[in-house]
Amino acid sequence: MAGGVTVVELGGGVASAYCGRLLAGAGADVVTCEPAGGSPLRSSHPLLPDGRSALFEYLGMYKRSAVLADGDLDRIVEMADIVIDEVDVEAGKTPAVVEARLQRFRSRNPRLVAVVCSPFGLTGPYADRRSSDLVDWAMSGYSAITGDPDREPLQAGGPWCAYVNGLTASVGAMAALRTAEHTGQGQLVDVAAMDAMTALHQWSIVLATHQGVRKRRSGNRHAESFHPLGILPCKDGAVCIAVSSPAQWEGFCLALEMPELLDDDRFATGGDRFDNAAELDAIILPWLLERPRREIVERLQECNVPTSPVLDVLSVQDDEQLADRGFWQPLPHLGEDVVAPSLPVRGPIVGQGRSRAPELGEDTETVLADLAPGETSVPSPTPSIAPPPLPLEGVRVVELSIAWAGPLAARFCADLGADVVRVEHPGARGNGLRPDGSPMRAPEGWRWGELPPPAYRAGIFPDADPGERPWNRNGPFNKMQRNKRSLALDLQDESGREVFRRLLAEADILLDNYRPRALDRLGFDFEAVSAINPRIVRISMSGYGSTGPYRDRGSWGPILEAHSGLAATTGYEGGGPVKQGAAFPDGIGGLTGTFALLDALRERDRTGRPVYVNLSQLESYVSIGGEFVIATSASAEPPERRGNRSLALAPQGVYPCRGDDNWVAITVHSDDAWKALAALIENPALADPALHREAERRRRHDAIDAEIAAWTADRDAHEVAELLQEAGVAAGPALSNLEMVADPHLRARNMIVPIDHPDAGRREFPGFPIHLSETPVERFAGAPTLGQHNEAILCDLLGYSGDEYTALLSAGVIADSPPR
CATH class of the missing domain: 3.30.1540.10 (formyl-coa transferase, domain 3)
Known part of the structure; x- marks a missing residue:
């Protein structure tokens, strides 16, 4: 928990306010310092019937408000641990103005973590440009891939770029706080929306750098090589279905009672179904249109096909999963039925302050009373010749994850200096083709993850060439695994589980994003893991969380987007919901998981006890639309889709x-x-x-x-x-x-970086979006080849003998190539 941490929030924008809300939810004392006329957020849309801003009511939860003179502001910052500010060129808060103020604060408080959010960062050719939610979305590459191919690109339904900016800034704040608490050295944390959004691209950047392919808009269909994967109509609205593997295609056909489709050559592979999507739709749409979404979801989920209803922001408030987990926070001061998202994780993040947003200056007197006249409570750091280490240097993370959200959280940890050991089944890297063109599939190897690898028809290999070791050349996989080590280990084997137990004993963090039952069945629930290592942080990052009626449902990013109600906010005026061009909830879940990990690690260090973090990717995503939840629960009317227009500005x-x-x-x-x-x-x-x-x-x-x-x-x-x-x-x-x-700005800010790989060569990938002045992230090691670090981990770290290692290798418990 961030208990005992004082945060001063100065920004006045969505990004800085969401960063502050997350820190307040983690237990920090967050004081939002407002001008006499109030924060600009107090008049921001959407507005409630009484004229209050739903946006401020959401982002102000758990905080205090003070209106302070300049001298008092200086004094409170001298006592603070973190200060958050935000660039707003329209209001005269240019990067130079904001940075000068923060550097002045740092000169008076050397331990201070000074966080600044902005559209484009403090440096680079675009730093002084004006922006907006729409412009941020466009320049981050998301407009170009969202919407119908024969219409104009679409913005998101809300200020998602600002939320991502704030969420990324919260990770930077917690990382820099760790350094400050361990070394006494504060620093400047520079986070730009454009950088943060670039880091979350699914495989757009890799398509460009590996194959020179331009990613296009595809409406509600998947843009590359799967179908059905997207939003489809049904009797009472729409559902989102994700068929991305052979096993899921089989389950889909059985759920629809159409086994004959399995023998239809037109639909034999994901690529075939993508190419013949119109013919497949002609077969399946009548079945969907005859049935309500609840029946469709239940039947397909029973057959292990990730499926969800397409809810709006009103109907999601009746969702039984979110209700069971107590996700909704009542706001009785706004009305009997008004609710807001509470906190996106269950664990150390608890929210110590009052749940409602403060009135303007409500806490000024108590904040002033906390100040000791003429004194500074923050000691100067001990001078050091050597620069401080990276924030997570010396921390070991054991990663069991698939797809995107889990690997992203682990990658952030690795970039920040952690020793991340990725434990993967020898057959897990099946998302490619063998040199002879046959799909690499090892379904049996995925029993402990219950998700067969997707079989891309071409993969995203350098120059579209799978090479002799395609399992090591897949661009999207390599993007997610940089700076990590690989242990290829079969957890179905008892010898493999013993290796895993010994590894956990040497770990600080165990991270996974499987369905909760997967690790439970292997004997690695929290009770068992904490018995092995009583100081471990265990984070579960499943789609729906580890409790509730949907805990064991399968999910992908588009599934969670549809379920969240936020997909229904995006679309052309007068049209239906439109999914994002990337699986956005995965990125949000990964960032939220990183923040939760840093917070839980601080709690572990403080108490010496194990910590369990129960994160729901669905709740993480709903949390970036809290103002719509408040406004909709107050009016009982979901927001209308407005294309690219603004609620407050025209044109x-x-x-x-x-x-x-x-x-x-x-x-x-x-x-x-x-x-x-x-x-x-x-x-x-x-x-x-x-x-x-x-x-x-x-x-x-x-x-x-x-x-x-x-x-x-x-x-x-x-x-x-x-x-x-x-x-x-x-x-x-x-x-x-x-x-x-x-783009010259992204390159100037080191957001497009070359990375060398022994099998894939030198290719460019997105960089690290958090610019830390004293502990910059500058090391980008290529993703590990399969099982590359087996021997180092087993023999050097865990103490296995050479003979024991050879026996495990011969038995296939560990491997450096997939089973054939």
């Missing part, structure tokens, strides 16, 4: 530009910005003085959009964005994945 949209599927995102923040835009376009239709008022621009939004689109259509998207930025208008190109890997 805003994504407009066509010259070239193949090129677009620019534009947000007009003010009347002055509108005048600048109209002056650039030089169209008499936009010269009407009535349009100097936002309300009139909103009323005539369609006509304005048409004029802007006509102006941008024959111009380059990058040139339009630069022209508008120079005029004071927030704008940015909707970057494709190919443009992202060449």
Whole structure:
């Protein structure tokens, strides 16, 4: 827990406020210092019937509010452990202004962790650019892959980039706090939304750097090589179905009572089903349209096919899984039925403060009373010649995970210096092809994970070449496993389990994202693990959490997105829900898991006792839409899908530009910005003085959009964005994945980095999105080959003899290549 930690929140934006909310939920005393007129968030949409901001009511939970004079602010920061600020160029808070203030604070408090959130970071060619939720989404490469292929790219239904920025900043804050508490050295933590979002791309970046392929929009279908994987209609709405493996395809056909599809050559592989999706839909849609979503979900889940209803933000509040886990926090001061998401994990994160958001300046007197006049409680650090170690140096993480969320959390730990031992079955790397073109499948090897590996028809190999050892050349896998060690171990074998027990005895953290029953059946529940190692941190990162009626359901990112209610917020005006172009909940779950791990590790160090963290990826994702939950529970009306438009600003949209599927995102923040835009376009239709008022621009939004689109259509998207930025208008190109890997700003901030691999060669991957001034993450070792560290782990760490090691290798308990 972050108990005993004082946090001063200065930002005034969603990113800094969500970072503060997470720290407050972990037990920190978070004081949000507001100007006399209140935080800008207090007037942010969506608004409640009484005029309060649902956004502020959500992000202000568990905090105190104070209105302080400059001298008092300096004094409280001198006593603080963490200060959080946020760049807002529109409000004059440029990177230079914010950094200067934070560096002044650091000079007075050397142990201070100074966190700054921003759209583009404190450095780089875009640092001083204006932005918005829409522009952040576009420049992070997500607009280009979200929406229908024959329509304009789509923004997310909410300020997801800002939430990711704040969530990533919370990881940086906890990592830097660990360094400060161990060494006395504070530091500046620089987190940009563009960096954070780039780090969460599923395989867009890898497609570009490994094969030069541009990822496109695909509506509600999967964009690459699976079907059905996406949102499909049913009798009473829609469901999301994820068939991504041979076993899931078999289960799908059996659930629909259509076993004949298994013998149909048109649908033999995931690639075949993708190519013949229209023919397959013609067969399965009548079955779906005859049945309600509850029946469909239950039948498919019984056959081990990840499936969920597509809920909206109102109906998700009646979900039995979330209710069983006590996820909803009542907010009676806002109304009898008003609720908000509580906290996304069960474990040390407990939320010590009051659940409601504070009134403006409600705690000013108590905050001032806490200050000792003229004194500073923070001692200066002991001078050191050597730089401090990385925050997690000396920490060992044992990772049992698949797909994305678990590997991402473990990768963050590895990047931060932890010794991450990835334990994988010898047959687990089946997501590729053998040199002869036959799928690599080892279903029996996945009994302890209960998820057969997907069989890509081509994989994402360097230059589309599987090579002689394709299991070591898959780009998406290698992206997730950098800086780790690999132990290829069969846990079905008792000898393998004994190796695992000895490994746990040497570990600080055990991380997994399997369904809860998987490790329980192997004898590694929390009770057993803590008996082996009474100081271990155990984190379970399953889709639905380790308790509740859905605990053992299968899930993928699109499944959780549909279930969360947030998929229903994204879509074209007047149309249906549209899934994100990447499995966004996985990234959110991985980041939340990293934050929870750092918090739990601090609690373990404080008490010396084992800690269990029960994380639900579903709850982690719902938590980035808390304002919609509050507003919807207050009004009993779910939010309408609004395409690329804003609840508060007009005009805003994504407009066509010259070239193949090129677009620019534009947000007009003010009347002055509108005048600048109209002056650039030089169209008499936009010269009407009535349009100097936002309300009139909103009323005539369609006509304005048409004029802007006509102006941008024959111009380059990058040139339009630069022209508008120079005029004071927030704008940015909707970057494709190919443009992202060449982007000068991402490269200047080390967000596209080359990594060497013995089998895959040198390829570029996303970098580390948290820029730590004193403990920078600069080491990027290639992903381990399968079983690369078997001998080092067993013999050097665990004390196995050479003969014992050879016997395990001969028996297939450990391996360095998949079983044939």
